Structure formats: C-alpha cells, structure tokens
Amino acid sequence: MATLMSGPTSRRIRSFVFMTTNAENPASQSCVLLKCAGQLCTAMRICRRHHCLIIVAFGATILTFIALYHDLTSELVGGPQHMAADSVSVILGNESQGKGSTINTTSLRGHGMNHLVLQSKIPAGQKITKVWPEKCKARHHIMFLKTHKTAGSTVLNVLYRYGDHWNLSFALPVHYQFGYPSLFRATWVKGHDTGQRFDLMCNHMRFRLSEVKKVMHPDTFFFTILRHPVEVAASAFSYYKSTASAFRNVSSLDSFMQNPLHFFHPGAQGNNYARNLMWFDLGLDPHKKPTQTELQKIFTSLDNIFGIVLLADYFDESMVLLRHALCWPLDDVVTFKLNSRSNASMAAISQETAVRLRQWNSLDWALYFHFNTSFWHHAARFGLARLDAEVQELRARKKVLAAHCLQGSAVEGRIINDKRFRPFQLGSVQILGYNLKPGLSREEFTRCSRFILPELQYKDRIYVRQFPSKAQARINWNHTIGSPLRRPPVGKAKA
Numbered sequence: 001m002a003t004l005m006s007g008p009t010s011r012r013i014r015s016f017v018f019m020t021t022n023a024e025n026p027a028s029q030s031c032v033l034l035k036c037a038g039q040l041c042t043a044m045r046i047c048r049r050h051h052c053l054i055i056v057a058f059g060a061t062i063l064t065f066i067a068l069y070h071d072l073t074s075e076l077v078g079g080p081q082h083m084a085a086d087s088v089s090v091i092l093g094n095e096s097q098g099k100g101s102t103i104n105t106t107s108l109r110g111h112g113m114n115h116l117v118l119q120s121k122i123p124a125g126q127k128i129t130k131v132w133p134e135k136c137k138a139r140h141h142i143m144f145l146k147t148h149k150t151a152g153s154t155v156l157n158v159l160y161r162y163g164d165h166w167n168l169s170f171a172l173p174v175h176y177q178f179g180y181p182s183l184f185r186a187t188w189v190k191g192h193d194t195g196q197r198f199d200l201m202c203n204h205m206r207f208r209l210s211e212v213k214k215v216m217h218p219d220t221f222f223f224t225i226l227r228h229p230v231e232v233a234a235s236a237f238s239y240y241k242s243t244a245s246a247f248r249n250v251s252s253l254d255s256f257m258q259n260p261l262h263f264f265h266p267g268a269q270g271n272n273y274a275r276n277l278m279w280f281d282l283g284l285d286p287h288k289k290p291t292q293t294e295l296q297k298i299f300t301s302l303d304n305i306f307g308i309v310l311l312a313d314y315f316d317e318s319m320v321l322l323r324h325a326l327c328w329p330l331d332d333v334v335t336f337k338l339n340s341r342s343n344a345s346m347a348a349i350s351q352e353t354a355v356r357l358r359q360w361n362s363l364d365w366a367l368y369f370h371f372n373t374s375f376w377h378h379a380a381r382f383g384l385a386r387l388d389a390e391v392q393e394l395r396a397r398k399k400v401l402a403a404h405c406l407q408g409s410a411v412e413g414r415i416i417n418d419k420r421f422r423p424f425q426l427g428s429v430q431i432l433g434y435n436l437k438p439g440l441s442r443e444e445f446t447r448c449s450r451f452i453l454p455e456l457q458y459k460d461r462i463y464v465r466q467f468p469s470k471a472q473a474r475i476n477w478n479h480t481i482g483s484p485l486r487r488p489p490v491g492k493a494k495a
Contacts, residue, residue: 136327145224153339178205227312244270405448
C-alpha cells in the first residue's frame with residue numbers, strides 16, 4: 001500500500017512502485033530496480049513544477065540504493081541466493097504540506113533486497129548545499145580507463161577529437177593495446193623512454209595506477225565508464241565468442257549459463273572476457289572474492305582515483321556531467337554511437353539467464369551498484385533540472401549534426417561506401433558505422449569525418465601526427481584517414 005502525494009507526481013511514483021512490486025521474477029525486478037534512479041528523476045522534475053522539494057525525492061532514491069547495496073555486499077560474502085519478501089519504506093517530503101508521505105513497497109522479492117527493512121524520515125524542507133564548481137578551467141590532462149563493451153569507443157572518439165583539435169599529446173600503445181590482458185606497464189607507451197609526460201591516455205589497458213602515473217602529469221583527471229553487467233556479458237559473448245575459450249564451444253549465452261563452470265577455466269586464453277570483465281579491466285583480482293570490509297576498501301580507493309564514473313546506460317547524462325567535470329563546451333561531447341552491434345547480432349536474454357548472469361558476475365554487480373549510486377549523487381550535486389535541460393540540448397545538437405553530416409542512420413560495415421570509415425569486424429558480429437552525405441565541402445568532410453572515424457583508424461591518424469618520421473613504416477594508408485581526410489569523397493564538392 002502506498003500513501004502518496006496527489007497529482008502527476010503521485011502517478012509517476014505509483015507507476016514505479018507497481019513495476020518493482022509486480023515484476024514476475026527476480027531478474028526483471030533487479031533490472032527495474034536499477035532503473036529506479038531514472039524513474040524518480042522524472043518524478044523529481046514533476047515535483048519541481050508542483051513546488052515540491054526535489055532533494056527529498058532524491059533522498060528516497062538514495063535510501064533505496066543503500067538497501068540494494070547493503071544486500072549486495074552481504075551476498076558477495078555469503079554467496080548468491082533467492083530473496084525472501086521484504087519491505088522498504090521511504091519518505092517523500094511535501095514542501096507545500098510540510099509533511100512526509102510514505103511509500104511502503106511490501107513483498108518486494110527482487111534480487112538485491114535480502115532480509116532488509118529500511119525506514120527513514122527525511123524532514124520536509126531539508127536542503128543540500130550545491131557543491132558543483134561553477135568556475136573552472138578546461139582540463140587537458142586526462143586519463144580515461146576504456147573498459148570493454150561499455151560504449152568506451154564512443155567516449156574515445158570524444159577524447160580523440162578534442163586532443164586532435166588542440167594538438168595535445170597522447171600516450172599511445174606501442175602496439176594495438178597496452179599489453180592487455182596483462183596489467184599495464186609504462187614501458188608499453190610509445191616514447192616513454194624520453195621521459196615525456198602525456199596529456200591524454202585512453203586506449204584499452206588493464207589498469208595499474210602506479211604505472212600510469214609514470215607517464216601522465218601529476219594533475220591528471222581520471223575517469224572511466226561502466227554498464228549494466230547483464231548487457232556487458234551479452235555483448236562480450238557475441239563479440240568475443242571466437243576469442244574466449246569459455247565461449248568457443250557453446251552455442252548461446254543461455255547454454256553457457258546453464259553450467260558455466262563446465263566451459264570456464266580461470267586463466268585460459270581470453271577467459272577474462274567471460275566473467276567480471278569490468279572488475280578485471282579495473283586491475284582487480286578476479287579470482288578472489290573480497291570480504292565486505294575488503295570491498296569497502298576497494299570502493300574507497302576507486303572513489304579516490306576516479307573523478308567520475310560514467311554509466312553507459314545513461315550516456316547523454318554522462319556526457320553532460322563529464323563535460324562539466326572537464327570544463328569543456330557542450331559541442332565537444334556531441335557524438336554518434338560507435339562500435340555498436342547490429343540488431344541481428346543481439347540475441348534475446350531469458351529472464352532465468354539474467355538471474356544467473358547476476359550471480360556469475362557478482363563482482364561486476366558490486367561495481368555497478370556502487371557507482372550507480374555515486375553517479376546519481378553527482379547528478380544531484382549538479383542539479384537534476386539543469387542536467388535534464390542540458391541533455392535535451394545535447395540531443396538537439398546531435399540531431400542537427402546528423403542531419404548535416406550523415407547519410408541516414410548507422411549501417412553494417414559492408415554497406416559503408418568509403419572503406420576508411422569501416423569499423424573493425426571480429427567474428428560473425430556485425431559492427432555498425434556510418435556513411436557521410438555526398439557533396440560535402442572540403443571543410444565539412446574533414447569535420448564530419450572525425451565524428452564517425454573508427455577508433456583504430458583514428459589512432460593511426462594521431463600516430464601520424466605524433467610520430468611522422470615512423471608513420472610510413474607503420475600505417476597502411478589505404479585504410480586510414482591520414483592526409484586523405486582533407487579530400488572530399490568522389491564527386492563534386494560544394495564551393
């Protein structure tokens with residue numbers, strides 16, 4: 001039963017309570033709970049229009065996530081289990097009435113809510129002082145930990161474009177990646193022997209802070225990105241099926257999760273992609289299940305390293321918060337989705353498999369729950385109404401740019417006319433890319449191409465700029481942008 005405020009806010013929150021309490025099984029309940037921040041953000045915006053206290057509603061979200069987080073850490077110690085009925089009560093303050101209203105979500109049987117009853121009253125009228133900096137200087141010393149299957153290629157394009165424009169130096173790998181899956185070493189950076197400190201670092205690695213610091217400036221800003229672990233697992237299975245030995249001899253993710261230990265052998269080739277992939281990319285030990293105390297220490301350490309952890313599930317919101325953290329203009333974080341799979345490459349995940357994936361990737365779940373909470377804390381500090389307004393502006397600018405630059409939406413690589421814009425294809429997965437509009441002027445072609453250039457080709461372009469004397473021996477000019485980027489495609493160009 002729920003005693004709620006009347007009007008639009010009541011309907012929005014009542015809808016949220018209905019979804020969480022009427023989900024058919026633990027998997028769908030878990031997914032719904034992870035979306036609660038987004039649901040309540042909408043309710044908060046409605047609250048603002050009706051003169052209610054936004055921060056009180058956000059406090060309800062935080063209380064819910066504390067409950068989820070508390071149980072998750074307990075599960076990591078005691079092992080996965082199906083959850084009993086629980087009750088979570090949160091208080092929403094009504095500024096106009098000066099009273100709190102209770103939502104009592106009884107019989108909440110989702111994974112992540114285990115033997116926990118949370119009741120808290122937030123005094124109406126309570127406020128939190130905004131601490132988001134209003135004045136800043138653009139950051140040019142940045143380290144982005146590019147995690148696998150988390151929209152990292154799209155973030156990488158943002159950083160490549162920015163560094164390219166400002167002629168910043170990149171810490172580039174001697175080869176394709178920084179020795180992945182081994183822990184990063186500074187000696188794997190091209191030019192490290194000169195003692196140079198680099199402005200930007202953003203290619204795949206298995207993170208090791210002490211080695212990263214050897215090649216980056218002392219004031220470097222660190223950030224990374226995470227994604228819903230079930231989505232990461234599904235993407236990794238389809239993309240690395242021929243790479244990970246655990247996936248190679250199984251027909252589907254559902255089949256793999258029926259008995260994962262039959263296929264998975266720790267340390268076998270490529271099996272870092274098969275379990276707790278985000279945890280592994282962060283340089284953490286995937287073979288040791290931490291105690292609750294150890295887990296807290298890990299989170300504290302990561303909080304101290306990374307200025308912000310983005311969420312691929314809220315990508316536009318992430319770009320807005322990132323651009324303010326870096327003090328960049330909004331146009332610099334306008335981007336198109338890169339390195340994404342075609343719909344034909346995406347298999348539906350059964351609800352039973354989703355539950356098993358949560359248990360199998362419990363360390364990734366711990367990361368995601370913790371940084372989901374911290375992400376919305378950043379959003380609250382920034383201002384939710386302000387965030388929503390900038391997200392809408394970002395999407396509007398992206399739409400204008402797409403209409404100007406692109407010939408339709410994303411397509412499979414074989415349909416891309418200019419081979420230089422075809423993304424790398426691994427196995428049977430179809431990775432999408434873009435065609436540019438024909439007839440663009442020289443300047444338009446140069447600008448637009450940088451938004452759709454796949455990461456391997458863009459890395460080669462930057463390599464040419466930083467190491468021109470060695471570029472000819474390394475770069476295959478038929479498959480990179482290089483100097484040809486400045487030429488328009490075949491056909492007439494606008495004057």
